[in-house]
Amino acid sequence: MNSWTIRTKLTFWYTIVFGGTLVLFGLLTYLAFSYANNKRIDVGLKEEAEGIAHYERISENFFRKYVERISNENDEEWASGKYVAILNHAGNLQFRSGNLKDAHLSLNNHQITEILSGKTYFTTVRDPKGRLLRIITISKKDTRELIQIGIVVNRDGALKIFSLALTALGCLAIIGSWFGGLFMAKKALKPINRMIKELQKIEPEQLDKRLTLHSAKDEINELSGVINEMLSRLENSFNQIRQFTANASHELRTPLAIMKAGIEVSLSKERDVRGYQQVLANNLEDLGRLSKIIENLFILTQADTGRYELHKQRMNLYPVIAEIAEQLKLIAEPKNIFVSMEKMEDSFIEGDELLIRMMLLNLIDNAVKYTQPNGTIQMSLCKDNGWVEIAIRDNGIGIPQEDISHIFERFYRTSNARAADQAGGGLGLSICQWIVKSHHGSITVKSELRKGSAFMVTLPTC
Numbered sequence: 060m061n062s063w064t065i066r067t068k069l070t071f072w073y074t075i076v077f078g079g080t081l082v083l084f085g086l087l088t089y090l091a092f093s094y095a096n097n098k099r100i101d102v103g104l105k106e107e108a109e110g111i112a113h114y115e116r117i118s119e120n121f122f123r124k125y126v127e128r129i130s131n132e133n134d135e136e137w138a139s140g141k142y143v144a145i146l147n148h149a150g151n152l153q154f155r156s157g158n159l160k161d162a163h164l165s166l167n168n169h170q171i172t173e174i175l176s177g178k179t180y181f182t183t184v185r186d187p188k189g190r191l192l193r194i195i196t197i198s199k200k201d202t203r204e205l206i207q208i209g210i211v212v213n214r215d216g217a218l219k220i221f222s223l224a225l226t227a228l229g230c231l232a233i234i235g236s237w238f239g240g241l242f243m244a245k246k247a248l249k250p251i252n253r254m255i256k257e258l259q260k261i262e263p264e265q266l267d268k269r270l271t272l273h274s275a276k277d278e279i280n281e282l283s284g285v286i287n288e289m290l291s292r293l294e295n296s297f298n299q300i301r302q303f304t305a306n307a308s309h310e311l312r313t314p315l316a317i318m319k320a321g322i323e324v325s326l327s328k329e330r331d332v333r334g335y336q337q338v339l340a341n342n343l344e345d346l347g348r349l350s351k352i353i354e355n356l357f358i359l360t361q362a363d364t365g366r367y368e369l370h371k372q373r374m375n376l377y378p379v380i381a382e383i384a385e386q387l388k389l390i391a392e393p394k395n396i397f398v399s400m401e402k403m404e405d406s407f408i409e410g411d412e413l414l415i416r417m418m419l420l421n422l423i424d425n426a427v428k429y430t431q432p433n434g435t436i437q438m439s440l441c442k443d444n445g446w447v448e449i450a451i452r453d454n455g456i457g458i459p460q461e462d463i464s465h466i467f468e469r470f471y472r473t474s475n476a477r478a479a480d481q482a483g484g485g486l487g488l489s490i491c492q493w494i495v496k497s498h499h500g501s502i503t504v505k506s507e508l509r510k511g512s513a514f515m516v517t518l519p520t521c
């Protein structure tokens with residue numbers, strides 16, 4: 060059944076349920092009809108037997124006349140196959156009708172006793188010709204004789220025709236319900252077939268295509284809606300991957316092109332040692348940028364595929380931030396940027412120290428890069444109701460309002476940042492966001508152009 064199509068399965072079940080119900084109905088009707096028919100025969104037999112029992116004495120003469128009369132009866136059913144026999148109280152045969160031949164219906168002692176005590180005894184047997192005989196035996200109270208009358212019952216034409224008609228109808232019902240089921244299944248599955256055809260046409264390059272929706276609010280329409288939503292998500296991820304690849308190759312191509320041009324220029328004529336040293340120093344700087352971008356890309360790819368193994372443990376953020384602030388002072392000093400620490404307190408989190416450091420370094424690197432000389436950077440660490448907040452504020456170039464929602468995107472750099480610092484790769488904040496998320500925290504930013512920015516990281520304490 061597993062290899063059946065839904066259409067075949069639906070048709071099959073429809074036939075079983077609908078055809079089966081019809082057949083069952085026919086069977087019950089037949090049984091009711093046949094029961095009513097048997098009842099009618101039994102009533103007739105009883106009336107006949109009681110008619111004989113009514114006579115005072117059953118002499119041979121009387122019996123002969125009786126048999127003659129029933130043989131001449133117009134009613135075919137009664138006349139054709141009626142058997143009559145009179146037995147004495149011991150069950151021995153006294154008279155019998157000619158058509159009963161040598162056979163009479165023997166009764167055992169128990170049956171005889173029951174019949175003599177007034178019970179009407181019915182039985183159905185087969186006669187030597189193979190016909191079904193319905194037989195009644197009653198006792199004649201005064202003489203304690205047993206009167207047996209039997210008739211052939213399987214000659215009943217009406218019942219035969221009825222059963223034939225029912226069989227034919229049953230077969231028709233099964234065939235009809237099979238075709239009916241087939242038709243209904245085809246109709247019900249038509250939208251699914253249409254959906255399959257539409258989906259087959261959607262290639263990876265055409266993810267903007269959608270399934271046609273109809274006004275009907277049925278399950279198929281709902282499914283089309285869900286598939287359309289899934290297609291939108293796929294389209295988004297595809298576009299993001301395309302964008303990411305394009306951005307990554309662009310970011311890698313620029314420093315490589317600069318390096319290539321530098322080397323070509325230096326090779327174009329002979330130079331002194333200092334000239335070559337200068338080119339090599341420039342190349343080293345560019346190589347540093349390239350390896351930083353590749354390193355960041357590697358981290359993000361691992362993060363995307365869920366392969367980055369986090370080594371979380373209980374850690375105090377205070378000494379980590381204090382240490383980073385010292386490092387910050389070192390890189391801030393040449394730009395004459397003033398670094399201050401506020402509201403510092405012991406704050407424990409469940410974290411991967413390497414990643415937390417990476418996040419803080421990215422944030423302070425940005426703060427230094429995007430703050431003009433003589434600016435200030437403030438760092439703070441405070442606890443609040445199960446959460447710890449790290450804030451890094453600067454009074455640097457700020458971020459244009461329209462860019463704020465994009466700065467966490469990969470390779471996104473604002474134009475004022477590009478102007479202020481050529482060296483960025485635009486991946487730092489994406490990594491920060493991933494680190495914060497993997498620590499079940501959140502990162503937010505408040506910024507005003509030319510006034511400064513504040514990055515707030517909130518993490519759960521432990």
Ligand SMILES: Nc1ncnc2c1ncn2[C@@H]1O[C@H](COP(=O)(O)OP(=O)(O)O)[C@@H](O)[C@H]1O
Pocket residue numbers: 421425426429453455456457458466467471472473474476477482483484485486487488489511512
């Ligand atoms: N402290 C900040 N002040 C101003 N702009 C910032 C600051 N931090 C981040 N940005 C903006 O967000 C962008 C993305 O930051 P990031 O992902 O770290 O990339 P990168 O540092 O390589 O430019 C930056 O290019 C810059 O436009």
Ligand SMILES: [Mg+2]
Pocket residue numbers: 421424425483485486487488
């Ligand atoms: Mg950065």
